[in-house]
Each structure stands twice: as structure tokens, then as C-alpha cells.
Amino acid sequence: xxxxxxxxxxAGVSLATVSRVMNNNVRVSEATRNKVLxxxxxxxxxxxxxxxSLASSxxxxxxxxxxxxxxxxxxxxxxxxxxxxxxAGKHVIIAAGHSERATEEDGIDFLRSRNCDALIxxxxxxxxxxxIDLSKKETPFVLLNxxxxxxxxxxxxxxNELGGYLATSxxxxxxxxxxxxIAGPMWKTDARDRFHGHQxxxxxYQLAADDALFFEGDFRETGGSKGLQMLLASGRPxxxxxxxxxxxxxxxxxxxxxxxxxxxxxxxxxGFDNVNFAYYTYPKLSTIDYPISAMGHMAARWVLxxxxxxxxxxxxxxxxxxxxxxxxxxEAATT
Amino acid sequence: xxxxxxxxxxAGVSLATVSRVMNNNVRVSEATRNKVLxxxxxxxxxxxxxxxSLASSxxxxxxxxxxxxxxxxxxxxxxxxxxxxxxAGKHVIIAAGHSERATEEDGIDFLRSRNCDALIxxxxxxxxxxxIDLSKKETPFVLLNxxxxxxxxxxxxxxNELGGYLATSxxxxxxxxxxxxIAGPMWKTDARDRFHGHQxxxxxYQLAADDALFFEGDFRETGGSKGLQMLLASGRPxxxxxxxxxxxxxxxxxxxxxxxxxxxxxxxxxGFDNVNFAYYTYPKLSTIDYPISAMGHMAARWVLxxxxxxxxxxxxxxxxxxxxxxxxxxEAATT
DNA sequence: TAGTATTATGTAAGCGCTTTCATTTATAGC
DNA sequence: GCTATAAATGAAAGCGCTTACATAATACTA
Numbered sequence: 001x002x003x004x005x006x007x008x009x010x011a012g013v014s015l016a017t018v019s020r021v022m023n024n025n026v027r028v029s030e031a032t033r034n035k036v037l038x039x040x041x042x043x044x045x046x047x048x049x050x051x052x053s054l055a056s057s058x059x060x061x062x063x064x065x066x067x068x069x070x071x072x073x074x075x076x077x078x079x080x081x082x083x084x085x086x087x088a089g090k091h092v093i094i095a096a097g098h099s100e101r102a103t104e105e106d107g108i109d110f111l112r113s114r115n116c117d118a119l120i121x122x123x124x125x126x127x128x129x130x131x132i133d134l135s136k137k138e139t140p141f142v143l144l145n146x147x148x149x150x151x152x153x154x155x156x157x158x159x160n161e162l163g164g165y166l167a168t169s170x171x172x173x174x175x176x177x178x179x180x181x182i183a184g185p186m187w188k189t190d191a192r193d194r195f196h197g198h199q200x201x202x203x204x205y206q207l208a209a210d211d212a213l214f215f216e217g218d219f220r221e222t223g224g225s226k227g228l229q230m231l232l233a234s235g236r237p238x239x240x241x242x243x244x245x246x247x248x249x250x251x252x253x254x255x256x257x258x259x260x261x262x263x264x265x266x267x268x269x270x271g272f273d274n275v276n277f278a279y280y281t282y283p284k285l286s287t288i289d290y291p292i293s294a295m296g297h298m299a300a301r302w303v304l305x306x307x308x309x310x311x312x313x314x315x316x317x318x319x320x321x322x323x324x325x326x327x328x329x330x331e332a333a334t335t
Numbered sequence: 336x337x338x339x340x341x342x343x344x345x346a347g348v349s350l351a352t353v354s355r356v357m358n359n360n361v362r363v364s365e366a367t368r369n370k371v372l373x374x375x376x377x378x379x380x381x382x383x384x385x386x387x388s389l390a391s392s393x394x395x396x397x398x399x400x401x402x403x404x405x406x407x408x409x410x411x412x413x414x415x416x417x418x419x420x421x422x423a424g425k426h427v428i429i430a431a432g433h434s435e436r437a438t439e440e441d442g443i444d445f446l447r448s449r450n451c452d453a454l455i456x457x458x459x460x461x462x463x464x465x466x467i468d469l470s471k472k473e474t475p476f477v478l479l480n481x482x483x484x485x486x487x488x489x490x491x492x493x494x495n496e497l498g499g500y501l502a503t504s505x506x507x508x509x510x511x512x513x514x515x516x517i518a519g520p521m522w523k524t525d526a527r528d529r530f531h532g533h534q535x536x537x538x539x540y541q542l543a544a545d546d547a548l549f550f551e552g553d554f555r556e557t558g559g560s561k562g563l564q565m566l567l568a569s570g571r572p573x574x575x576x577x578x579x580x581x582x583x584x585x586x587x588x589x590x591x592x593x594x595x596x597x598x599x600x601x602x603x604x605x606g607f608d609n610v611n612f613a614y615y616t617y618p619k620l621s622t623i624d625y626p627i628s629a630m631g632h633m634a635a636r637w638v639l640x641x642x643x644x645x646x647x648x649x650x651x652x653x654x655x656x657x658x659x660x661x662x663x664x665x666e667a668a669t670t
Numbered sequence: 671t672a673g674t675a676t677t678a679t680g681t682a683a684g685c686g687c688t689t690t691c692a693t694t695t696a697t698a699g700c
Numbered sequence: 701g702c703t704a705t706a707a708a709t710g711a712a713a714g715c716g717c718t719t720a721c722a723t724a725a726t727a728c729t730a
Binding site: 338339340353354357387389390392 | 685688
Binding site: 001046047048049050051053054059061068069070071072074075076078079082083086091092093094095096110112113114115138221250251253254257276277279280281282284 | 336381382383384385386388389394396403404405406407409410411413414417418421426427428429430431444445447448449450473556585586588589592611612614615616617619
């Protein structure tokens with residue numbers, strides 16, 4: 001692989017000049033620039049980005065930590081982030097945190113030691129305090145899908161409480177009064193927030209969540225089917241169930257069918273996230289849209305703006321969920 | 336951030352010694368090693384991986400190029416790869432190729448300029464020749480889900496032809512004789528191979544694929560629903576349809592339902608890939624298992640073995656698909 | 671045309687490590 | 701105690717760039 005030195009020799013100029021034409025910020029005469037460009041072309045020169053990083057102490061790489069690499073949710077998110085950075089000539093280094101504190105901290109460490117210019121963190125298990133401490137170190141970061149008041153300026157988040165509220169309100173508006181709830185792991189903020197929204201909607205109707213109709217799931221399909229079975233086993237009547245995400249809703253749908261129930265005839269189901277496959281379940285899942293791809297883009301743009309100083313970029317930090325009514329919710333039977 | 340120099344000063348040794356204890360291959364006396372370790376600890380020293388890379392000309396990073404970052408298939412694949420490398424202390428740089436030639440070549444370029452020690456490529460649009468040329472350059476790479484005869488030793492692939500054969504054989508064994516086919520984009524090798532398997536199975540029954548019952552889709556849900564509509568519109572009777580992947584099968588299932596058909600009562604449907612959600616469709620999708628996660632692991636291990644010389648690792652290069660019978664395929668009505 | 675302000679280019683000192691080679695120190699043999 | 705050998709450590713030259721700073725070339729002014 002050719003080095004900058006060989007280019008400079010061929011072009012008959014100094015190293016510095018070659019470097020200048022690469023980072024075409026400084027003025028170089030048109031003639032010289034062309035000579036250099038020609039030499040680069042001829043040698044098939046490509047800059048060694050490691051050397052560039054070392055010399056300039058910017059690595060042009062951004063570390064991304066997500067809980068998982070698979071799953072519709074994270075996939076969308078990563079796509080949004082990658083697209084934005086790729087266009088800007090930056091690259092992403094990705095690690096998975098698996099929603100475990102140790103793994104997440106480890107991942108952050110790993111990314112930091114890779115000299116990332118910035119980090120985009122989708123972390124669930126580390127404490128707020130850990131993040132606050134981290135914010136005092138040199139590597140800037142932005143939090144996706146998390147609200148830490150002390151770090152508000154670096155949070156890109158969805159109003160999960162509102163989403164939970166919207167879901168339950170929808171059910172309520174359709175006449176449902178006995179509503180089951182299959183939650184996410186309650187140690188996760190978003191799971192809690194969604195549930196709080198649920199409670200708020202309920203309280204507007206002078207209702208309260210029924211403990212017997214509450215199940216704490218795991219945000220995965222199996223959690224949804226297990227949850228539905230528990231709800232059914234409770235013996236308590238219900239005409240609707242809200243699932244804290246689409247994957248659990250999908251599991252619940254499948255379980256319902258297996259147990260001989262029909263949705264929405266026997267009871268309605270609503271999900272959360274509006275992941276891609278929600279449209280392909282049967283019945284089509286009513287859900288709350290989570291603009292995760294847009295939020296991924298936004299996190300990337302935050303970095304572009306704050307870290308790479310592309311000041312013209314606008315960043316939206318708080319996103320709002322909205323209802324996507326489809327076929328899994330119907331009016332409550334009037335009894 | 337502390338540098339190696341500060342560590343060496345604090346420990347009262349030379350740079351070289353500190354470097355040695357980091358790469359603990361060379362012999363350093365126990366006493367010195369402890370002094371250095373203590374100094375590192377005290378300074379919170381962490382090596383600058385960029386500098387390490389420049390000096391050692393290994394970057395400890397592996398470039399991954401996939402078609403998309405989202406979707407159940409790629410998600411699984413990335414998870415497999417990341418897990419393997421993370422454990423080995425390597426990191427992955429990920430780019431998306433979007434199944435377009437220019438974007439893929441661009442992505443490869445991008446990754447190479449990032450000084451990756453190796454590349455794992457899931458490319459569909461670049462030519463075999465391009466890859467052969469690439470193999471002559473210095474960056475080693477392994478191909479996932481692609482068979483290039485001249486590069487056989489760096490291909491990790493599935494026998495797609497066999498998979499296609501298994502799917503159709505299953506249908507045939509259930510008595511189906513009129514079988515529709517919703518293919519992937521036929522310029523993609525895997526789509527073609529699967530179709531060839533389909534033809535082979537058919538020929539064993541002295542049957543041939545019916546052009547009127549063939550639709551070239553796009554491997555996505557919409558392609559499946561469009562495909563099914565075309566099949567239905569053709570006026571040709573059929574009792575089963577094979578979809579070249581699960582996403583199209585899911586789309587076909589949804590479309591069938593919307594048009595008033597029942598699967599598998601009116602016709603059977605079989606997919607391909609066995610992605611996570613195939614179990615949650617209605618009816619549960621019969622499909623062909625594609626061990627993509629295992630293959631992702633294997634691609635990573637190929638790199639560990641070939642590039643990082645971890646010779647104890649075993650690598651399996653060709654994987655076999657197998658049938659997962661579920662509920663979307665039933666026996667053909669005996670007429 | 672000398673004098674000054676601009677612009678273009680070159681020189682050279684790092685960036686924080688690895689690694690070769692030379693040197694010092696410890697170990698052993700006689 | 702003195703050499704021969706091995707083990708531990710240090711000195712220093714890069715890796716391929718960026719970036720002050722210095723200098724040379726050109727343009728502009730009076």
C-alpha cells in the first residue's frame with residue numbers, strides 16, 4: 001500500500017502538501033492539487049486511517065452499544081445510525097450489552113479503549129450515577145431511549161409514559177374496562193414508564209390497575225404467551241390486554257389462538273413499538289408507534305453536531321409516540 | 336489519559352518494558368511486572384489502541400459488510416459474529432451494502448481504508464470477478480452465504496439448492512402436485528439455488544415448474560403478498576406455494592387471509608430461513624432452517640484461525656439446511 | 671521598485687505505541 | 701573469582717500521518 005510519502009515524491013511536493021490536499025481545508029494552488037491528485041490516482045493511494053487518527057487524535061469512529069444486535073427494534077435503530085454516519089464518512093463500532101450491568105460497563109470500556117470520538121449508548125442496566133460519572137470523562141456520549149435528568153442534554157428519548165397512556169386510552173375509548181397488562185421487566189425505565197401511562201389513563205376513568213391482571217414479562221415473545229396464560233389462569237374477566245411491546249403482543253396473540261380464543265372477538269390486544277412485523281401478525285396488531293429509526297438518525301446527528309461541530313444540524317431530543325389502530329382491538333361488547 | 340510514558344516513569348522502567356508487560360509474551364521479571372501493573376492501576380492507564388495499531392500494523396478490528404442492519408436474518412448473523420469477536424477482544428466495524436453493487440464496493444473500500452485485519456462479507460451484488468481480484472489484495476476476507484468456486488476456501492455457505500429441494504419435497508410428499516413458487520430476486524445466487532432445488536424435487540416426480548405459477552419477489556413481505564395475488568390471478572389451480580424466504584411467506588399468509596383464503600385448508604405455504612418470527616405467524620410457518628447464527632460464528636472463527644492464527648479452532652464451511660414442519664403445510668386434498 | 675501583505679509550500683516535531691538490537695545484570699561452570 | 705551463557709531491560713528507530721512554524725513565492729501598494 002502506498003504511503004503519503006510516495007505520493008509526495010511522485011508529485012514532487014512535500015508530505016505536508018499532500019496532507020493538505022487530502023484534508024482540503026487549507027489553500028493549495030490548483031496546479032499542485034492536480035499534480036497530487038494525479039499521483040494518488042496513479043498509485044492507488046488510500047490514506048491509512050489509523051495513522052490519521054493517531055496524528056489528529058480523532059478516530060472518526062463512533063461506538064454504539066445496544067442491548068442486542070438482533071430483533072426488529074435494534075435493527076431499525078442501527079440502520080438509522082449507520083446510514084447517517086456512513087454519509088458523513090464516519091464509521092461505527094458496535095458492541096452488544098445484553099441488558100446486563102457488567103456486560104454494558106464492559107462494552108463501554110471496550111469502546112472507549114478503541115478511541116471512539118463519541119458513543120451512542122442504548123443501555124438499560126447501568127445506573128444513572130454510572131452515566132453521570134462517565135459524562136465527566138473525555139469521551140462524549142448520547143443516550144438513546146433513556147432519560148437521565150442530570151444528563152438531559154444528551155438524551156434522545158421517547159415519551160414512553162405518553163405511549164402507555166395512549167394505548168390504554170384507546171382501549172378505554174373502545175369501551176374496555178377490564179384490562180390486563182403484560183409489562184416489560186419493571187427494572188427497565190421504559191417498561192415502568194409505559195405502565196405509569198397505563199395507570200394514568202385508567203385513573204381518568206376512575207379505574208385502577210388490577211394486580212391480578214398484571215404480569216411482568218421479558219419483552220420477548222415467550223413472555224407474551226406466558227403472560228396471557230397467567231391472565232387467563234387468574235380467573236379474572238378481562239376484555240383487553242395491553243402488552244408493553246409488540247413481541248410480547250405477538251406471543252400473546254399466538255397463545256390466545258392456541259388456547260382457542262379469538263382476537264379481537266374474545267378480547268382485544270394492543271402492542272407497543274410498531275415493529276415491522278406488527279403489520280403481518282394475525283390479526284394485524286394495533287400498536288403504538290415508536291419512531292426508533294428516526295431516533296437513531298437523531299442520535300447520530302447529535303454526534304455530528306456536538307462532536308464534529310456540524311453546527312447547521314438540528315437535533316430533536318424528545319419524540320412522541322402515537323397510536324396505530326389496526327385489527328387487534330375492537331369495541332368492547334356492551335354488557 | 337495517561338500514556339505509556341507516564342507509566343514507565345512512575346514504575347521507574349523504560350517504555351519498552353511497559354510495552355512488554357502489556358503484551359505479556361516476552362519474559363519480564365515478576366518484580367518488574369508487578370511494579371508496572373501497579374503503576375498502570377494507579378494511573379488508570381488504558382492503552383491507546385490506535386497507537387498500538389499503527390505501531391504493530393494490526394488493528395484488531397474486523398470489517399463486516401451485510402446487506403442490511405435490520406431484519407431477522409442479518410440480526411442473527413451479526414449477533415453470532417459479534418459474540419465470537421468480543422470474546423476474543425477484537426472489535427467489529429459494520430457497514431451496510433444494501434444489495435447494490437456500488438454501495439457494496441464502496442463499503443468494502445470503506446472498510447479496507449479503516450485498516451481492518453480482515454473482512455466478513457455478505458455481498459450479493461458484486462461480481463465473482465470482483466471478489467477474486469479482491470482476494471489478491473492484502474486484506475483477507477471470508478464470504479458468508481456465497482459460493483465462489485475459485486475462492487472456495489473462504490466461503491461459509493449453506494446448501495441452498497438442498498434447502499429448496501427439501502421444501503418442495505416436503506410438499507410433494509404431502510401429495511401436492513400443483514405448486515406455486517414465489518422466488519427471491521433471481522439475480523441473487525441463493526434465490527436461484529433455492530429455485531433449482533425446487534426444480535430438482537419436482538423432476539423426481541416427473542413434474543416441471545409451471546411458469547404461470549412462478550413469481551419473482553424481493554425477499555420481503557410485500558413481495559410475498561404481491562406474489563400470492565399474482566398466483567391467484569393467474570387462474571391456475573394450485574394447492575401449495577413455496578416462498579423463497581420466511582418474510583415473503585409471512586406476506587403471502589397475510590394476503591391469503593385478506594383475500595378470504597385459509598392456510599393450510601385452501602393451500603399450503605412453506606417458507607425458508609426459519610427466522611425467529613416464523614413460529615409466531617398464523618398458522619405457524621413450516622420452513623427450512625437456515626443456521627445463520629452458527630454460520631456467523633463460523634465466519635468469525637475462520638478469521639480467528641486464518642488471520643489471528645488461533646490454530647486450534649475448527650471451522651465448518653458448508654452447512655446443511657433442514658426441514659421444520661409446522662402448521663402451514665397440510666396434506667393435499669385427495670381429488 | 672522597494673516594502674509589505676498574502677498565499678503557497680516545505681521542515682520537522684510529534685501522536686503513543688511496538689520491536690529490533692544493544693547493553694546490562696544475573697546464573698552457572700570451572 | 702573469572703569467563704561463558706542466558707535472562708532482563710533499555711535505547712532508539714520507526715508506523716503513516718497532522719500541524720505548528722518557517723520560508724519562499726507572488727501580488728499589491730505607494
